[in-house]
Amino acid sequence: MLEFFGLESWSTALLALTAGTAIGFVVGLVPGIGGRTGLILCLPLATFFPPYEAAIFLFSMHAVVNTSGSIPNIAFGIPSSAADMATIIDGYPLAKMGRAGEALGASLSASAIGGVLGALAFLLAIPIAQPLVTSFGPPEFLMLAILGIAMVSSLSQEGLIPGLIVGALGVVASTVGVDFRSGEARFTFGWLELWDGVGLPAIVCGLFVIPEMLALKPFDTDSQKRATTTSIADVARGMLVTFNHLRVVAVSSWYGIVIGFMPSLGSSISAWLSYGYAARTTRTEIPFGQGAIAGVIAPEAANNSKEGGAMIPTLFFGIPGSSSMAIMMGLLAFVGVAVGPNLLDWNRDLGLSFSLAGAVILSNLVVIPMFLLVIPTLVRFSSIRREGIVPFAIALSIMAALIDTPRIITVVLIAIFAVIGIGMKLANWPRAPFILGYVIGDMAEASWFHTQQIYGWKVLQRPLTIGIALFIVGWLIYVVRSRPVLHIPGPRIPTLATSGGLLVGFGVVILTAFRSINLAGRTFPVAVSIFGAALCALIAWLAFRSKDDPPVEELAHVWIAAIAILAIPYFGLTVSSMAMAVAMLIAGGANIYKSILAALAFGALQFTLLAWLFDIVVEREIIGRFAWRFLGF
Template sequence: MILSALQSLFSLHLLPAVLLGVSLGFVAGIVPGIGGRIGLLLALPLALLFDPVGGAVFLIALHAVVHTSGSITPIAYGLPTSASEAATALDGFQLQRQGKGAEALGASLSASSVGGVLGALVFMAAAPVVRPIVGSLGAPEFLVLSLLGLALVSSLSDRQPSAGLAVAALGVLASTVGIDALTAQARFTFGRLELWDGLDTIAVVGGLFVIPEMLALAGGKDDKRLPATIAELPRMLSGMAEAFRHKMIMLRSTVIGIIVGIMPGAGSSIAVWIAYADASARNKGDVPFGEGAIAGVVAPEAANNAKEGGALIPTIFLGIPGSSSMAILLGGFAMLGLDVGPTMLTTQLPTAMTFAWTVILANLLTIPLFLLVVPHLVRFTGLRPKAIAAFALVAVVTAALGTATDVFDPLQFAAGGVLGVALYLAGLPRAPFLLGFVMGPMVENSLSKTMQVFGPEAILRPGVLILGAALLVVLWRLRRPQEGVATATKRSREVAFIVLGAMALLGLCAIADAGHFTASSKIAPIASALILIGASLFTVLRIRREPPAPAPSMSLPMGLAFALLVAAAPLLGLMPASMGFLLLARKTFAERWTWMPAVLIAVGLFQVLMVEGLIGTPLRFGVFGTGLFR
């Protein structure tokens, strides 16, 4: 079966998915501000080009190589492209300043490849171990396991853990919009047929993450051009060999990455810093960590990629994403109509093995791509970090609204953007919303089965008692903020009061509207609304006594221009609205007006390819058509 899965990966309908995923993932890792999470969001529409398995392979291949290429800018330019790449920059950029940047890049490639391949092999080997465990679990255990995953993510949220619980509950509440699959009850649709299928994942999640990240990038103070560097191929190969002189550090970091990846809520940043600290404590080399030690590059890069193999175990086999990136991946699977969970251990085990081979093949394909591209890539002066913001905003609007057919799609996108900006300015976590939104149907389905089949006796099952005890421990941690973590300045604290108050009010409105639902249809909305209200009010009481922290900033001019883009797209069409937005935001990426025609032509071709060529949406006319033209 394993060999058959590998053979199927080289078929004509899966190999192009792997190649496209590797190419786009390589680019997403290089570009500051994109990375794995936003790269996945922007690529979701492209997954529709393939069948369900092909689309999943494309997304997995993309995410598998993001961290490998993500080491380029931290080493060559000292600019981490994401939080998980920050540890690589400590020693990598010091090596670059010492004239050893090529060796550091080669070492990062070896460590990333080894970590990624071993992580995938562990995922493959986990199937026979996980199968009997999952086979013994019923709906009650899956219910508590789902709640434990949400609680873990909330407890590990920055600043206020209780705020993470409130945002997760809001995500679960949002997932109940539409027709209840078990009772056919319309919930929170307000009589609109457009909401019967629920909220659009790309529109809501794209607005929630991409918009605030890009507006923050555009509003950042540091906008210096990055220094050029040189990476010669022989020296990169020497660095690849040098990494294997630290094989024990590489293996330990790989194990750390896999273990942390399996834990729901523990992101790659945690794995990276644990691996870096472990390697630093065991360092016996002449060069201290932080001053240009090759082992300081090997450890975080091995853990970074190995974590993805570990994270696939709960995501694929249990349907429980362990991070926001895995939640986006799970949302992409749902969009493709691909069911993950226990069936991946039985009837769909060959598909799961195909996913494991995808990670391995993607990491191997990245090696020649890295060696071929990087020596030429790093010769050029880097982009200003702000320059990418305008283009990423146009890309996410194209992805979210390219298939829109009515006014509700732009409204969902705008609502997701408003929520994301509000949470960002309030200093509240956004990842728990995504996990709640993706896991909401699983929580509700398990809850309904537990009540109908097992009843109150479900609480006495051994698995429920064990998992329930772990859940109580995690919930106990939510009662207080993390020690030593600052919360907000006076301004963002006031914003937090407003946002949390609005969330509590939304919960009250949801309870009132759920009053006319059928008995079984109202349980999940009311339960999530009650948790939302309680956690929001509890957080309001807690943050009044917390120490200050730097206030987040965003670009107000870019925000206003983007608001005009979202408002104009349904009226004018994507292309005219995007051209107007780029003209308004020109100063962030173009120094001369002579560059603008080439920029506008390139963006126009991209939108034609995306909307008319790839997504297959025909030209539409009418007030609320959001094709290329009105």
């Protein structure tokens, strides 16, 4: 038996599984690490194991990163990726209601079920691996992109027109960078750093985290008390709630598996498609976007199941199904495991396929007691006075963005998107469609191009493409018939300011495109911008004529956050974060000495993480330009 699985001993395999799961759990808790960086950090530990056990260690670690990653998402509203944002939309409002334990429980069981289903799909794929991998191509990607655009309406409870505008903005943002088809730079304005596009963590930080944190809406005392007393029973109740939404879990897992085995598709797409599916098909007491539990379940199930899907092309053909799997392939080579069709062969390494699927299944189960053990303690932190969390949550989110791209452009993007995000927040516009537009924009443009170039009219001979197209047509008819379209969701002045600002923004895009980009490169962004600009003009006109004018939400500490962000290039991340923390804590009424002490402790922790874990202290934006010069770089 051991020989079939290629293992040296059961005990070593069990140790690898447990250690991998425990480390993956911790990695997921720290914002900014994520699966990819976690894998790189864990490589030295993997070398302590024999090759196949090392593979088990790496897969176990990677399988549970998303599971514990939902804890900072739900409890503190801190995302690290586009997929995280799908969980936060409903998870964080639940935490603010004092139902963090329930949301985390639901996320835990959805993640576990999704992970197990993904691993089972991997095993079931063994006899049909090749046709499975080759059945989806650019025409199907294009249809999925259009389906994603149609989903914008599901994410726009506050209003369809603002949702479409925000989605269009996300699509335009996805076109920033080199147009791979022409080799031309689009909308980079001379910044080499923008050649690879706009970094998503910076967008998420600016558009979501900063506006949410600055919106001063203290928890009500009852919620705070409930959160403080969150118990394992609350988490268990949440776990059981997932079983009331088994259809959502199954369909979301299916999305995850399918998107997972499609090479070159961003994995966050599955989380958003699942969220969109849940939002349009599930009836809930609390509306989506305000704390619907199914809104937590769907993306979490998809997030974990996609790993099983991504394992199919990665392990059987050496074609990475995701960016994490690309790194995983390199690490497997390093520990001495060769991927390829040998993992499909009964006489060679088929046993390893079973071992790895087993590792993913077991790690998704082993993580449950770990989760239950720490949740009551961790959730208690979410009930700390809001003023006590705000500076640290903002600093952690900026840190995650700078870890992703440690360049000044990140700081600039955070500042720009924070302004846009605050405008949208005050106007009560949905912001989630931006992420959906961003993740599918590039896919839509590239797939359209590839479909034309490779297939031409032969695309009409692909039944899968035609099937998805018919589904989309049906869905659009349903949306147009069932939703009020001309609705202004927020107060007049912020609506006018936001739509006016974005109208100017779309105008700048159109002018820049005509001045400096060739016809092939500008067609897509210009078309989307014209659409967005027209809708901005429409909503501005509607707001101007509207008689409803609800009160404008209040924000706090805006100037402190603005000054701290602008100070980062000069004084570095850690010094600026500490200064922001002290200023916000004192402005929030905290004791001055305690504030300084808390800021120093946070600064020390942040610097230690950057220096020892991420190894990115040698960066201007981390230590600041003054220190950079002083040290002789």
